[in-house]
Amino acid sequence: MNALTFEGLGKSYGEVDIVRDMSLTIAEGEFISLLGPSGCGKTTILRMIAGLIEPSRGRILIGKEDVTSLPPNKRGLGLVFQSYALFPHLTVFENVAFGLRRRKVAGDELSRRVRDALALVRLDAYGERYPRELSGGQQQRVAIARALAPQPRVLLFDEPLSNLDAQLRDEMQIELKRLQRGLGITTLFVTHDQSEALSMSDRVCVMAKGIMQQFATPEQIYRRPATAFVASFIGRPNRLSGTVATRSGAGGSVRLGTGLLLPAAQIDQPEGAAVNVVIRQEAIGLNGGAADPGALAGTVALRAFSGARVQYVVKLAGDVELIAEAASSGPASELAIGSAVSLAIDPAAVFAMAPEAVPA
Amino acid sequence: MRASRYGLILLAPLALVLAGFFILPVLMMLPVSFREYVPGAGLAPGVWTLENYARIVTDDYYREVIWRTLGLGLFVTLACLLLGYPLAYLIARGPERWRVPLILLVIFPMLLNLVVRSFGWIALLANRGLVNNLLLQLGLIHAPLKLMFNITGLMIGLTHIYLPFMVLMLVAAIRNVPGDVEAAAATLGSSRLHVFTSVTLPLSAPGILAGSILVFVLTISALVTPRMLGGPTYKVMATLIYDEFMQLLDWPAGSALSFALTLMAVAVIWLSSRLTRRWAGMA
Numbered sequence: 317m318n319a320l321t322f323e324g325l326g327k328s329y330g331e332v333d334i335v336r337d338m339s340l341t342i343a344e345g346e347f348i349s350l351l352g353p354s355g356c357g358k359t360t361i362l363r364m365i366a367g368l369i370e371p372s373r374g375r376i377l378i379g380k381e382d383v384t385s386l387p388p389n390k391r392g393l394g395l396v397f398q399s400y401a402l403f404p405h406l407t408v409f410e411n412v413a414f415g416l417r418r419r420k421v422a423g424d425e426l427s428r429r430v431r432d433a434l435a436l437v438r439l440d441a442y443g444e445r446y447p448r449e450l451s452g453g454q455q456q457r458v459a460i461a462r463a464l465a466p467q468p469r470v471l472l473f474d475e476p477l478s479n480l481d482a483q484l485r486d487e488m489q490i491e492l493k494r495l496q497r498g499l500g501i502t503t504l505f506v507t508h509d510q511s512e513a514l515s516m517s518d519r520v521c522v523m524a525k526g527i528m529q530q531f532a533t534p535e536q537i538y539r540r541p542a543t544a545f546v547a548s549f550i551g552r553p554n555r556l557s558g559t560v561a562t563r564s565g566a567g568g569s570v571r572l573g574t575g576l577l578l579p580a581a582q583i584d585q586p587e588g589a590a591v592n593v594v595i596r597q598e599a600i601g602l603n604g605g606a607a608d609p610g611a612l613a614g615t616v617a618l619r620a621f622s623g624a625r626v627q628y629v630v631k632l633a634g635d636v637e638l639i640a641e642a643a644s645s646g647p648a649s650e651l652a653i654g655s656a657v658s659l660a661i662d663p664a665a666v667f668a669m670a671p672e673a674v675p676a
Numbered sequence: 677m678r679a680s681r682y683g684l685i686l687l688a689p690l691a692l693v694l695a696g697f698f699i700l701p702v703l704m705m706l707p708v709s710f711r712e713y714v715p716g717a718g719l720a721p722g723v724w725t726l727e728n729y730a731r732i733v734t735d736d737y738y739r740e741v742i743w744r745t746l747g748l749g750l751f752v753t754l755a756c757l758l759l760g761y762p763l764a765y766l767i768a769r770g771p772e773r774w775r776v777p778l779i780l781l782v783i784f785p786m787l788l789n790l791v792v793r794s795f796g797w798i799a800l801l802a803n804r805g806l807v808n809n810l811l812l813q814l815g816l817i818h819a820p821l822k823l824m825f826n827i828t829g830l831m832i833g834l835t836h837i838y839l840p841f842m843v844l845m846l847v848a849a850i851r852n853v854p855g856d857v858e859a860a861a862a863t864l865g866s867s868r869l870h871v872f873t874s875v876t877l878p879l880s881a882p883g884i885l886a887g888s889i890l891v892f893v894l895t896i897s898a899l900v901t902p903r904m905l906g907g908p909t910y911k912v913m914a915t916l917i918y919d920e921f922m923q924l925l926d927w928p929a930g931s932a933l934s935f936a937l938t939l940m941a942v943a944v945i946w947l948s949s950r951l952t953r954r955w956a957g958m959a
Contacts, residue, residue: 419865
């Protein structure tokens with residue numbers, strides 16, 4: 317059963333296409349993320365689903381119902397904003413009761429459902445407070461309870477965690493995921509944060525410049541990026557420029573700097589073409605000492621310790637510099653600046669693409 | 677500490693001007709309001725009395741003028757609010773390219789001298805004015821309507837003059853209502869009308885109160901327009917005070933009335949700011 321369907325959905329302002337014709341279907345109970353850099357059109361899509369922006373082309377279906385021309389109050393969706401958007405003049409209880417009252421829920425039923433919704437986000441004791449008396453994380457949980465209380469057909473999130481600090485954001489990710497799985501509610505989550513999208517979603521839709529780049533599971537997005545954009549947007553990439561040296565199948569080898577040859581699994585340009593090369597930091601194996609056969613030799617130019625990980629800037633042959641990382645508890649965590657290292661680069665994590673395909 | 681000291685230094689010039697040219701003269705009037713006025717002779721020497729204040733609350737004529745002034749303030753404020761809110765809403769939420777032209781149109785009347793604008797209303801509202809002549813010639817009325825020298829004329833004139841203040845306050849307040857909060861109400865099932873009454877209106881309440889205080893205080897202390905549209909006989913407090921000082925030379929009565937008017941204005945501001953704090957504390 318499809319919960320949400322776009323058919324050729326598009327939005328233009330004058331000559332500018334914000335969202336190019338986009339089609340996809342989301343199954344009942346799925347958690348889908350729209351992932352992309354700012355300005356890629358993901359928030360516009362969300363607002364078109366909610367009815368706050370009118371699409372220029374295409375249709376939106378919730379279940380089997382065409383809602384394209386319905387006003388937002390007739391769509392039966394829940395929307396959680398980055399800014400929380402709580403009603404500042406109403407108590408937490410009344411905020412959560414707002415949507416229920418619009419559906420003519422009253423009396424004991426009303427207070428029971430408000431209490432249930434607040435219990436879901438563990439704020440049962442806060443009903444009488446005003447939003448300004450709560451912390452940012454608590455306010456966002458009220459906003460989630462408010463969106464959930466009327467039992468919407470689809471729950472929409474617009475960068476809901478971006479205003480929270482890092483630690484709270486991690487907690488909320490887990491809490492949100494648990495909540496969504498428990499309720500089995502179809503969810504569309506808009507974010508620019510790849511770790512949020514990858515860790516929470518059943519499927520991720522990567523967007524760039526209003527165009528859908530790939531719609532697949534997090535594992536597929538990470539391991540088999542469909543486009544050059546996805547390859548360079550996901551993970552922590554080294555971005556270098558080079559030329560295609562040889563081609564074989566989908567891959568071949570690329571030449572970096574003044575002559576370093578590197579095998580690459582995905583190359584979308586012909587031999588001899590100038591390319592941007594993306595190498596994931598986390599796919600580079602790092603060992604102290606002289607190079608093993610088949611590995612690259614280099615020297616440590618810089619070391620940066622960041623808790624669980626240690627990052628190294630490694631100088632290779634041909635004036636090439638790469639950032640590689642190691643677990644701070646592992647054997648490669650104490651390499652001194654200037655010491656010799658060997659790098660093992662997994663060809664599957666090396667992508668070469670036309671220069672203009674790489675996001676700024 | 678440093679910040680507050682710089683703050684004081686920045687405030688000092690204005691504070692000195694206010695103290696020297698406003699507070700001091702007002703305080704100098706205070707003793708005068710307790711003196712006795714002898715017609716033809718001025719202040720009776722060595723006599724102190726509460727008579728001037730007692731007369732304000734006991735004299736029927738004074739009481740009528742005070743009620744008239746307060747009523748006028750209330751009606752003009754309500755009229756400005758009812759006329760101003762839709763306009764302010766259009767300016768705040770309408771197309772971006774209309775905003776500046778519309779605000780200029782709102783401000784434009786303020787570029788004209790107050791006397792000129794009041795004369796304009798005399799030309800329109802007089803017994804043989806444009807409005808009455810038109811209605812007579814259309815045969816809609818048989819005798820001229822009385823549009824001047826009564827509360828109708830004052831209301832029309834003062835509403836016109838103070839409407840821009842109200843609109844500017846309301847535009848700022850409505851623009852401060854976050855769009856996301858309104859969108860949230862809409863997705864939760866509110867129609868456009870319900871979004872307005874349940875979110876936009878309560879969240880713009882601080883602006884409504886601020887605009888209302890401003891218009892009310894300006895109206896009850898207005899002098900030029902009531903003098904011109906009310907004529908010499910239909911008086912409000914400001915024109916009465918003017919006449920006590922300048923025509924009757926009864927400074928004690930004029931001073932006492934001035935303090936009564938000031939007290940009323942301060943009471944309204946105090947009451948409203950308490951209300952604002954209660955409502956806007958949530959906004």
